Amino acid sequence: MRLFLNIYRYLLTKYIIVYNTLQQITSTYKNRLQSIYDENEIRNFVTILALYELGYTKIDCMMNASNELNKSDADFFKHSLEKLEQNIPIQQITGETEFYGLPFKVSKDVLIPRPETEELVEWILKDNTNKHINILDIGTGSGCIPITLKQHLPDAKVTSWDISENALEIANHNAMINNTEVAFEHQDVLKFDGALPNQLDVVVSNPPYIRELEKEWMHDNVLDHEPHLALFVSDSDPLIFYRKIAQLAKANLKSGGALYFEINEALGKEMIDLLNNLGFNNVELRKDLFGKDRMLKGIA
Numbered sequence: 001m002r003l004f005l006n007i008y009r010y011l012l013t014k015y016i017i018v019y020n021t022l023q024q025i026t027s028t029y030k031n032r033l034q035s036i037y038d039e040n041e042i043r044n045f046v047t048i049l050a051l052y053e054l055g056y057t058k059i060d061c062m063m064n065a066s067n068e069l070n071k072s073d074a075d076f077f078k079h080s081l082e083k084l085e086q087n088i089p090i091q092q093i094t095g096e097t098e099f100y101g102l103p104f105k106v107s108k109d110v111l112i113p114r115p116e117t118e119e120l121v122e123w124i125l126k127d128n129t130n131k132h133i134n135i136l137d138i139g140t141g142s143g144c145i146p147i148t149l150k151q152h153l154p155d156a157k158v159t160s161w162d163i164s165e166n167a168l169e170i171a172n173h174n175a176m177i178n179n180t181e182v183a184f185e186h187q188d189v190l191k192f193d194g195a196l197p198n199q200l201d202v203v204v205s206n207p208p209y210i211r212e213l214e215k216e217w218m219h220d221n222v223l224d225h226e227p228h229l230a231l232f233v234s235d236s237d238p239l240i241f242y243r244k245i246a247q248l249a250k251a252n253l254k255s256g257g258a259l260y261f262e263i264n265e266a267l268g269k270e271m272i273d274l275l276n277n278l279g280f281n282n283v284e285l286r287k288d289l290f291g292k293d294r295m296l297k298g299i300a
């Protein structure tokens with residue numbers, strides 16, 4: 001009997017009128033996504049999609065859970081579910097996310113901003129309140145780091161590089177929607193051998209740092225849908241970006257200026273050695289909210 005009930009429910013949620021209300025959508029999503037995501041995450045997806053598509057607040061989602069949706073909204077939830085089943089990240093379905101309370105557009109060309117990176121930004125902001133400082137960010141992606149810094153340090157001059165033209169387009173768009181002035185430049189840091197025009201106070205970077213050998217532990221939604229250009233480095237030289245950026249920072253930071261990195265949790269010790277060997281002082285490693293070695297600072 002129970003088996004028949006389950007088959008009936010499965011068929012109902014798979015094929016029949018199940019996208020009519022948020023309540024039905026939630027149970028359809030739970031049935032279809034339970035093998036990839038946990039229940040809280042699935043509920044959260046429905047809320048994010050309802051905020052995006054219906055213009056609801058979180059309270060509206062609860063109050064209107066049994067209201068009938070129109071056909072195009074119901075179709076949106078149906079198509080979004082198909083995308084979630086293909087492991088497409090929710091932020092790529094809506095095309096947007098939030099970072100440090102600010103809106104950011106995202107696409108398959110940029111890494112989806114992570115909460116760990118908010119902590120890095122917080123560290124920089126705590127160290128540098130209200131200053132006319134000169135900041136260079138390397139490997140900007142969506143632009144989440146430089147745009148957030150500029151929002152909170154309006155007197156700072158912020159420059160930001162990326163190798164990807166597509167990423168720079170998104171970053172420029174994000175600067176515009178946040179009404180923020182950042183000088184985005186197309187640069188390949190590994191090939192950069194020029195001089196920088198100004199002495200810098202802060203250099204920051206969240207470069208690619210996942211080793212090929214770590215791929216097997218990654219979720220399909222990251223592996224299949226986020227840009228490999230922003231994520232991966234070879235197993236034989238995983239610090240390739242850090243070495244070059246740290247050298248560049250050492251040569252262009254004012255004395256007392258600071259270099260901040262987001263790092264691979266497994267390479268904290270190697271990173272401390274790298275900065276010490278290049279002559280940085282007071283090298284400090286910090287953990288992220290998940291308790292993993294994630295951020296590093298050194299003083300020039």
Ligand code: GLN
Pocket residue numbers: 111114116206207208209210222230231232
């Ligand atoms: N923290 C990101 C992840 O785990 C990686 C970021 C990076 O490579 N810079 O997917």
